[in-house]
Amino acid sequence: MQARVKWVEGLSLLGESSSGHQITMDGNAGDKAPSPMEMVLMAAGGCSTIDVVSILQKGRYDIKDCEVKLTSRRREEAPRLFTHINLHFIVTGKDLTDKVVERAVMLSAEKYCSVSLMLGKSVEITHSFEIKNID
Numbered sequence: 001m002q003a004r005v006k007w008v009e010g011l012s013l014l015g016e017s018s019s020g021h022q023i024t025m026d027g028n029a030g031d032k033a034p035s036p037m038e039m040v041l042m043a044a045g046g047c048s049t050i051d052v053v054s055i056l057q058k059g060r061y062d063i064k065d066c067e068v069k070l071t072s073r074r075r076e077e078a079p080r081l082f083t084h085i086n087l088h089f090i091v092t093g094k095d096l097t098d099k100v101v102e103r104a105v106m107l108s109a110e111k112y113c114s115v116s117l118m119l120g121k122s123v124e125i126t127h128s129f130e131i132k133n134i135d
Helices: 036-058 098-112 114-119
Strands: 003-009 012-017 022-026 062-074 082-094 124-133
Touching: 022 036, 036 062, 036 082, 036 098, 036 114, 082 098, 082 114, 098 114, 098 124
Parallel strands: 082 124
Antiparallel strands: 003 012, 012 022, 062 082
């Protein structure tokens, strides 16, 4: 995997993945675009959400929506590393149980999500979830 990040102006950056997709980042507290640390947080959420949805779909559960709300704490002094991240999943679908959703979340956390597993080497990561069952 490769990527490229180019300085645009001020603290604005343009990132490009090896697959050709581009993103904008901003070092001014996310004034014009997400900051690099916000991107790391969203990467953990994206990776985990893909896993949870995939696991539930493979189990033939009728998933209508899956959202993860991430909260974090960071050190006050430089380097401002994450010290804690919580991923709170809100899963909407038919006939979902706590056992099924918890299993999907834990498989992502412990086995599949590369981003969370990498961050977990130095950050306390917790998970929670809620289910919205629909008819």
